[in-house]
Amino acid sequence: MNYQPPTALPQRLLSNEEMQRALAGHDFGTVFRLARNHAGISYSRIAAACDIKPQRVGMLARGEGRITTFDKVVEIADALRIPGRMVGLAPRPWETGDAPAHPYAPEIGSTSVRRRTVLQAATSAGLAAALPALHRLPAPKHVTVSDVDQMQQRTARLRRLDDILGGGDTYRVYLGEYQSTKALLRDATFTLESRRHLVALLAEQAQQAGWAAFDGGRSADAEGLYEESRTAAREAGDSNLLGNAFAFLAYQTADRGAALEIAVSSCATITPETPAGVRALLYERLAWACAAANQPTRTEQALDTARAALDEQQDGEPQPDWAAWVDQTELDIMTGRCWTELRRPLRAVPVLTQALDRYSDHHARDKALYMSWLADAYLTAGEVEAAAAIISRALDLAAGVASVRPRQRLAPMLTQLRRHQELSTVRDVLEKAEP
Template sequence: MGIWTNQVDHDDREQRVVPRQPNTVLASLLAQVGWSPRVLAQRINHAFGHGTVALTTPYQWRDAGRVPRAPLPALVAWVLSRELGQPVTVAELWQGQASDSPLMLPADVEMGLPWTKAGTLGVIDDWVMSGLLDRRYFLAVSGTALAAATSLAVFSEAGSLTSALDGGGVGHPLIQQIEQSIPLLQRLDDANGGGAHLAYVGAQFRAVAVLLRQGGHTSAIERRLFAALAELGQLAGWMAFDAGQHGLGQRYFFTALRAAKEARNRSMAAHVLGDLGFQAATREQPTDAVALGTAAARLSDGVPATVRASVASRLAYGYAIAGQLAEFEASYQSAQEALTDRKDYEEPEWMYFLTPNHLDTQAGYALVHAGTVNTDGDRAARPLFRKGEQLLRSGAHDFSLSHPSQRRALFEGAWLAVAAASRGNLEQACSVGRTAIARIRNVHSPRSISVLRTLASRLRRRARNEHVADFLPTLDAALAR
């Protein structure tokens, strides 16, 4: 059944009666796309799940002027907009008689197109259109739906390791401008967090999508555009994830995977798969985290060292959340070893952030996070907190407030405070926590805020402690803002 099954519009009891005159606007739009009302119902059910609407119900909308209950008016407008290639509003379609509503959709909706250039361009069409009419909220998917959206058997093709820029030249000024802007956009994320500039980066992503859909490019320029779209999609996906918009983040990542395939950029594809695994670990979904991380590790065979190291570190996070500590240690060590092997490949510029210290601190908060979800009691969690705190102390938590990596400093500081609180070092937890919350005014990172909420919940257990009693009201006030 569809995700809207509880709102299925099967009969007159589910509809509000309006004057019984045909809906001429709906009739005209259906005529333009060459659909009968039955085909409209089929398209709605295909997009939103079997059973969303009965096959005969749209005849009542067209011929008798019936108006469906929310969210169906918005679903119909969206389906018609997609087919027409132009926005159709709820107000226009139902002449002001219908209630509008945001669309809550699974992140993989209409992502099931073939892994071909035509299929990728079809996915890109959705991003081009959504800039005009997007009121959707995407729900994160997991399990088989997530696996289906990230199937990368296509990368077994010959030549998939070829650089996206081979033969592209540097003489195209617009492509140069796009490529040169991406590192600056990445620094925005470092400084201010995913929530601060996601809309702007999303607009840059759509701008490149529009260029691709315009067509007429040489094959070399087209590959460079796909490569840029993959980088921007990865960045937007990461920023959406950091902003707590997990479904939207997945949707960007899914599109970035397809763009990486068209650019023949295996390194970026492995990186994006690793990000999806990291996201699943953050959401405490160990099965998905390990499956995606393992797939990324397979894909990263033979790619540059920094990419292999990043992929291995993300898989280690998945193993930690799964409680597979031996596998965690092996993957963490693999990441460290990969960074010693940089002589054979030119490293991608977008891996600028990866250092041995980054690997250590990521392993640190992976262990602390694993300790917070440990179901075997405090005794089993203690070594996780101890080792995690040790690794995090070497990281970014005490960066100055003017340092360019404020998002990382906030995130790692929040986890270090959680580790200290979990070990009973309440004075240290409160001291580190104060530094972390001082960064909130300049960093919009709901992912980091969720860690501070974990800190607050742990400190409340020791509310009578003098350090906690002094700090907790300040923390609560910061979280409330």
């Protein structure tokens, strides 16, 4: 006899339009709220089935924080019997009949599914098996430009993982794509044109893998991938990707003087044909390097140039997918970050506050990072309690995100807060930050 866990979401609820939107966006707080309100599934049962603390389930249902790690997405999908396609996964084993039957504990569902599937998904092999985009077609023996176009579309789809997952979750995925393309360059045959396109794709994939490595705390791996990207971009004659490779290298270089020189080199790749979005990206990264080097005039000039590029952008103008994230909100955030770095809190706080109000919690890692600069600006201004409130919110957003950067950014601010433990708001934040 086939059993279903008592927490399985009923079909009528899965077909609900609001539920489908929530599942597609991994907004599990809304999923939990709808499950309770429309199917009578209590938060305590959800907490037990999904291995989440009851208090955390309630917080998520109130819109406080998000589920952002891949393994937890898989665990929730399996515990609530959510079809994989609804949350961006391949069909789950229990959908295809490949999973062995497991007894269900009446109050929590299948403990075997709940525990073992998550451990498998935490490995690179489990991740590859669960994401439909990773099911590769057989590698062609002769690569055409059309083949490369399809591979580039796949790379663009996989890039969306970075919106909700940290580099600790995505690094193996992106590295696997890069290595697959590298093997194709070694083993397949091409025309000169298709090979040039494939080398450019290799440069793009190396940058994405390098970014995930950097985000996951693998700085040496990131630098190596950025260097390989720079070499490939040069070989392909792609000045846009070459400029972005320089920008990535500058962003992670610890020597601020060297970082500024590299950032200047990135902008030197700009030509009259460079898309507006790429120009904005390279100049905002130059602005950051100038701010880190304590050069306020050059910082403002670079920010103005980036803003002018966005203002010149025409509707429908082709932009590479890897630069599509740069918009007015991102530029406002970079502006606030630069003024924070230059210790100008009166300029930083308003622009960061307004930009972050427009920034979705869906991008939990990035918003947590950006909020750290707002907290830093408040600390510079001596507004300790305001800084503590922002840090508390950033900690909530960063919880469970497989990225080292939010905690790295917040650590020195938490150290500063310890000087003010007489304030109850500060004590609460320090308690929250404890491992």
